Amino acid sequence: xxxxxxxxxxxxxxxxxxxxxxxxxxxxxxxxxxxxxxxxxxxxxxxxxxxxxxxxxxxxxxxxxxxxxxxxxxxxxxxxxxxxxxxxxxxxxxxxxxxxxxxxxxxxxxxxxxxxxxxxxxxxxxxxxxxxxxxxxxxxxxxxxxxxxxxxxxxxxxxxxxxxxxxxxxxxxxxxxxxxxxxxxxxxxxxxxxxxxxxxxxxxxxxxxxxxxxxxxxxx
Amino acid sequence: xxxxxxxxxxxxxxxxxxxxxxxxxxxxxxxxxxxxxxxxxxxxxxxxxxxxxxxxxxxxxxxxxxxxxxxxxxxxxxxxxxxxxxxxxxxxxxxxxxxxxxxxxxxxxxxxxxxxxxxxxxxxxxxxxxxxxxxxxxxxxxxxxxxxxxxxxxxxxxxxxxxxxxxxxxxxxxxxxxxxxxxxxxxxxxxxxxxxxxxxxxxxxxxxxxxxxxxxxxxxxxxxxxxxxxxxxxxxxxxxxxxxxxxxxxxxxxxxxxxxxxxxxxxxxxxxxxxxxxxxxxxxxxxxxxxxxxxxxxxxxxxxxxxxxxxxxxxxxxxxxxxxxxxxxxxxxxxxxxxxxxxxxxxxxxxxxxxxxxxxxxxxxxxx
Amino acid sequence: xxxxxxxxxxxxxxxxxxxxxxxxxxxxxxxxxxxxxxxxxxxxxxxxxxxxxxxxxxxxxxxxxxxxxxxxxxxxxxxxxxxxxxxxxxxxxxxxxxxxxxxxxxxxxxxxxxxxxxxxxxxxxxxxxxxxxxxxxxxxxxxxxxx
Numbered sequence: 246x247x248x249x250x251x252x253x254x255x256x257x258x259x260x261x262x263x264x265x266x267x268x269x270x271x272x273x274x275x276x277x278x279x280x281x282x283x284x285x286x287x288x289x290x291x292x293x294x295x296x297x298x299x300x301x302x303x304x305x306x307x308x309x310x311x312x313x314x315x316x317x318x319x320x321x322x323x324x325x326x327x328x329x330x331x332x333x334x335x336x337x338x339x340x341x342x343x344x345x346x347x348x349x350x351x352x353x354x355x356x357x358x359x360x361x362x363x364x365x366x367x368x369x370x371x372x373x374x375x376x377x378x379x380x381x382x383x384x385x386x387x388x389x390x391x392x393x394x395x396x397x398x399x400x401x402x403x404x405x406x407x408x409x410x411x412x413x414x415x416x417x418x419x420x421x422x423x424x425x426x427x428x429x430x431x432x433x434x435x436x437x438x439x440x441x442x443x444x445x446x447x448x449x450x451x452x453x454x455x456x457x458x459x460x461x462x463x464x465x
Numbered sequence: 466x467x468x469x470x471x472x473x474x475x476x477x478x479x480x481x482x483x484x485x486x487x488x489x490x491x492x493x494x495x496x497x498x499x500x501x502x503x504x505x506x507x508x509x510x511x512x513x514x515x516x517x518x519x520x521x522x523x524x525x526x527x528x529x530x531x532x533x534x535x536x537x538x539x540x541x542x543x544x545x546x547x548x549x550x551x552x553x554x555x556x557x558x559x560x561x562x563x564x565x566x567x568x569x570x571x572x573x574x575x576x577x578x579x580x581x582x583x584x585x586x587x588x589x590x591x592x593x594x595x596x597x598x599x600x601x602x603x604x605x606x607x608x609x610x611x612x613x614x615x616x617x618x619x620x621x622x623x624x625x626x627x628x629x630x631x632x633x634x635x636x637x638x639x640x641x642x643x644x645x646x647x648x649x650x651x652x653x654x655x656x657x658x659x660x661x662x663x664x665x666x667x668x669x670x671x672x673x674x675x676x677x678x679x680x681x682x683x684x685x686x687x688x689x690x691x692x693x694x695x696x697x698x699x700x701x702x703x704x705x706x707x708x709x710x711x712x713x714x715x716x717x718x719x720x721x722x723x724x725x726x727x728x729x730x731x732x733x734x735x736x737x738x739x740x741x742x743x744x745x746x747x748x749x750x751x752x753x754x755x756x757x758x759x760x761x762x763x764x765x766x767x768x769x770x771x772x773x774x775x776x777x778x779x780x781x782x783x784x785x786x787x788x789x790x791x792x793x794x795x796x797x798x799x800x801x802x803x804x805x806x807x808x809x810x811x812x813x814x815x816x817x818x819x820x821x822x823x824x825x826x827x828x829x830x831x832x833x
Numbered sequence: 834x835x836x837x838x839x840x841x842x843x844x845x846x847x848x849x850x851x852x853x854x855x856x857x858x859x860x861x862x863x864x865x866x867x868x869x870x871x872x873x874x875x876x877x878x879x880x881x882x883x884x885x886x887x888x889x890x891x892x893x894x895x896x897x898x899x900x901x902x903x904x905x906x907x908x909x910x911x912x913x914x915x916x917x918x919x920x921x922x923x924x925x926x927x928x929x930x931x932x933x934x935x936x937x938x939x940x941x942x943x944x945x946x947x948x949x950x951x952x953x954x955x956x957x958x959x960x961x962x963x964x965x966x967x968x969x970x971x972x973x974x975x976x977x978x979x980x
Contacts, residue, residue, distance in 0.1 A: 248770050249769075250768070250769060250770035250771075250773065250774050251770070251773075253774075253781075254774070254775050254785075257775070257783070257784045258775075261784040262784075262786050262791060265791060265792065266795050269795040269796055269799055270795055270798060270799045270802065272799070273800055273803050274802050275803075276803065277799075277800065277803025277804055277806065277807050278803060278806045278807050278810060280807070281803070281804060281806075281807020281811065282807060282810050282811060282814070283811075339710065339711070340731075342713070343732065343780065344782060344783055347732075347780065347783045348783065348784060348788040348789070349788065349789065354713060355713040358710070358711040359711065413699065413702075416687070416688045416689075417688065417689065417739070417768070417769075418699065418738060419768075422739070422782060426782065486910060487955075488952045488954065489948055490909030492947070492948050493907070493910055493913060493928050493936075493937075493948060494910060496926075496928060496937050496939070497928055497936035497937045500880050500936070500937040501936075503883065505880070505883075506878035506879070506880050506939060507878070543930060543932070543934040543936065546930065546932070549930075703885040705853050705855065705885050705886065705887030706887070718840055718841040719841075727850065727887055727888075733840060746882065746883055746884065747882065751934050751935060752882070754888075758887065758888055778839070778840060
């Protein structure tokens, strides 16, 4: 690994393979662990269906509960902004769609790069503001452990390096592009073993809450 | 020879006037030179004032592990033409492909030029230098390394022309059998300008020489030692196909409808985003066209290691391996391992349940 | 790994654009330059070599600028052509070398292109020259009469 090009070739070759293996293995093992374990059989007579309320809750919990919105509007709005910004940057940026198309054969229309650029800038600023709030708000600070800061960092770095790569703020280009890909690989490796897994498990948790309430005939 | 020396002592203005070039001709010449050096038109008066007094530097051109493509390129320069360049801009005292003399006579010319212009001459190098074995490449029985070291010792500056001299280029491509090194790997005590490209654009080579002639100094360089005026912006950022990249419109094949409509060549492996060069504006063949305009993606030939950058027809950021196959294998393995982990958890739970002793009120009463 | 032979070649020639609309921003630049010339007498030169034109853009720009009533040929180090466009004050300067190859292409927004105006030194030189012709026997060298 002597030159930036070698570095780029490594991260998009062996580096990516390693990250992909850890990511897929980790996610599947952790999901199956949860699912195979199952839950105790409920012998009570159902007072309602599970499917409908389960699905409904997966959707309805996307909206913030009014109480928590009133108590912590910044956390809720910031959380929305950066999640949506992250998804737009990840899935609507043309080179990313190209990457997915080239590797998985799936494709969809993207949006103008300069629009993604603006979204990414807002997302980066929001992430920094969220960290600042986490560090300064006494309750949030008390609740935060090392894992919270780690997950913040591995989410933030792909956004930051992507922005730097798009604007060529680090020379030479293969170096900054390599750093961007590497940061995503770090995210992929850390993902299954941290609370980042919520991206997969939130469906299960919400479904279960909704289904359980549905069976009991109460609103979730 | 006397005529040659007289010409050498003359300023460019004197030399042109002697050849009957008018003031308008000189202004036209300066306009073309400023344009070639990628200077704004407002700089023409400054160029004219500097060229009027400029004296032609002696240039020694050394060709090492190269294909002569860079020399071929400079002979295509039209502004100034190679003839103009040799008569007006520089005194090309040694270039073993272009000069008439050969063997000892040629080497004598090189030594004479070095002696007469001690500390003032320019050395142009094309080709990389083999460090593996001095015998891999020699000229007149002198190894490339030795010739470069002794020629560079008295030079004002070194201009590494072409990607081989600038970064090692093709001879240095994996597995680098000759131990090829770039000029800047070896020369540390003199200014080195890298004019990269395989080959560099003709007028970029002459533009750098003209800059030295005009201002007596080297142009501002980027992090890789390349002149900013020519290598300051990426091909991608100056490409006329760029708006289509931003819109997500890509050519799928060479010369398909999209390619002809000017859609982006990124999918066909264009290295424009990583390549810094002047092709998009200066173009080739006197401004006729350039690779991307002809419908072929940029190879990134002005960048280090372009030969080993993962395939000319592979997009820059796309992983090399077969993702679907790998993901399939890993998913199968994951399912197996996950099921095993789940089964283990179930058995742990079942064992715990089996070991569980039922406690009755009587038991509690007995203990207390 | 994708290889060259994996990329198909398909030749289609319908609906190919004649240019890439890069002339329009240059026309806007010329518009600003004309405003400066009209109000502040400030001239502007645009080096078309520094513009990343796509195929057809240069032709489009020259066509849209059109040709006015003045065309000049300059014979010095090759034949250059200069002409005023249909927009007065906007000149095209097409410098060619002795082989007819283009060495510079510029737009000058000015009343008369600078290179066309006679240089003051050339005026004194020509005065001397004419003086010599009219008075071949006079030994005095200067044609300039000191007042």
